[in-house]
Amino acid sequence: MAIYKRVLSSILSVLIGAVFIFSAYSKLPSLEQFGWTIVETTFLSWTMAEWSARILIGLEFFLGILFISHIKIKRIAIPLSLFLLSLFTIYLLMVMKHYGPNGNCGCFGELIPMTPLQSVIKNAVLIATIICLAFNSFEFKFRFINLVTVLVLLACSLTPFLWLPPESIYVYDKETPLNRPIPLSLLYDSEINKPPAVELRKGKHIIVFMSLTCEFCRKAAKRLRIMKEKHPELPFYMILNGDKKKLPEFFQDTKAQNIDYSSFNGAEQFSMMNDGYSLPTIKWVSDTTVIRESNYLTLDENEILEWIR
Numbered sequence: 001m002a003i004y005k006r007v008l009s010s011i012l013s014v015l016i017g018a019v020f021i022f023s024a025y026s027k028l029p030s031l032e033q034f035g036w037t038i039v040e041t042t043f044l045s046w047t048m049a050e051w052s053a054r055i056l057i058g059l060e061f062f063l064g065i066l067f068i069s070h071i072k073i074k075r076i077a078i079p080l081s082l083f084l085l086s087l088f089t090i091y092l093l094m095v096m097k098h099y100g101p102n103g104n105c106g107c108f109g110e111l112i113p114m115t116p117l118q119s120v121i122k123n124a125v126l127i128a129t130i131i132c133l134a135f136n137s138f139e140f141k142f143r144f145i146n147l148v149t150v151l152v153l154l155a156c157s158l159t160p161f162l163w164l165p166p167e168s169i170y171v172y173d174k175e176t177p178l179n180r181p182i183p184l185s186l187l188y189d190s191e192i193n194k195p196p197a198v199e200l201r202k203g204k205h206i207i208v209f210m211s212l213t214c215e216f217c218r219k220a221a222k223r224l225r226i227m228k229e230k231h232p233e234l235p236f237y238m239i240l241n242g243d244k245k246k247l248p249e250f251f252q253d254t255k256a257q258n259i260d261y262s263s264f265n266g267a268e269q270f271s272m273m274n275d276g277y278s279l280p281t282i283k284w285v286s287d288t289t290v291i292r293e294s295n296y297l298t299l300d301e302n303e304i305l306e307w308i309r
Helices: 003-041 046-069 073-099 116-134 145-163 185-189 215-230 244-254 267-274 301-308
Strands: 204-211 236-241 260-264 281-286 289-294
Touching: 003 046, 003 073, 003 116, 003 145, 003 215, 046 073, 046 145, 073 116, 185 267, 204 215, 204 267, 204 301, 215 236, 215 244, 236 267
Parallel strands: 204 236, 236 260
Antiparallel strands: 204 281, 281 289
């Protein structure tokens, strides 16, 4: 290979590798949200999505290192990167169908916001560059290269799991039946709060107590919103405590407008209904009796559907 072609090939390989590594690195801070977006836009379950998100990020790290180090480019890096970029592009098209062409697709996390359309164009340019590299690439070969490749793959694959382990690996205590009364009349008898448009004292409801400024409450609202989109019959209702001026910011972040809610102020009454100040709290309520409480990470929509039936 002529020296200028070798230099050009090396530059392209390093640039492609840098893009993959940056793409993986930028997703780590918002890894949880990346998995939830996969749930929202694909057929995958919560568990499959959170594992898939970490595996994809690990593969991006792996490909980046292969391209930069000029190891196994022809046999592994090029075919695997073309497959991965095609898979990402299909995913982006699904995101566009779900959200439209605007918004941050999360391909570079929150570091560089990109719309799905911009990311599709970026993928097309990368695919074309990789195809060009396929005809002009060179590789380093040395003893134990296969062992090194396997070790790099293992290290890259483990990185996202060590950064933020998936929730499915944790074992939570089984939720015990409560059968405890809840004073929901406080919602309807308040002098300073508008009563709910829904009669929560009759029938079965999943009532969620949240604060407008609580980070984990917002995560819970995002997760509930995704469940509600997939199963509109889920009887979610949010009781939101805090300054009403923060409502637009809350809904802009969570996009949970598909869930009915009431804004409620009054710390003592809120605490009486919530059994304390720990938030978010998810209560399974039948009439005026709390049947059980759930963590938003372990809340299972299929269990709720079976319960309301």
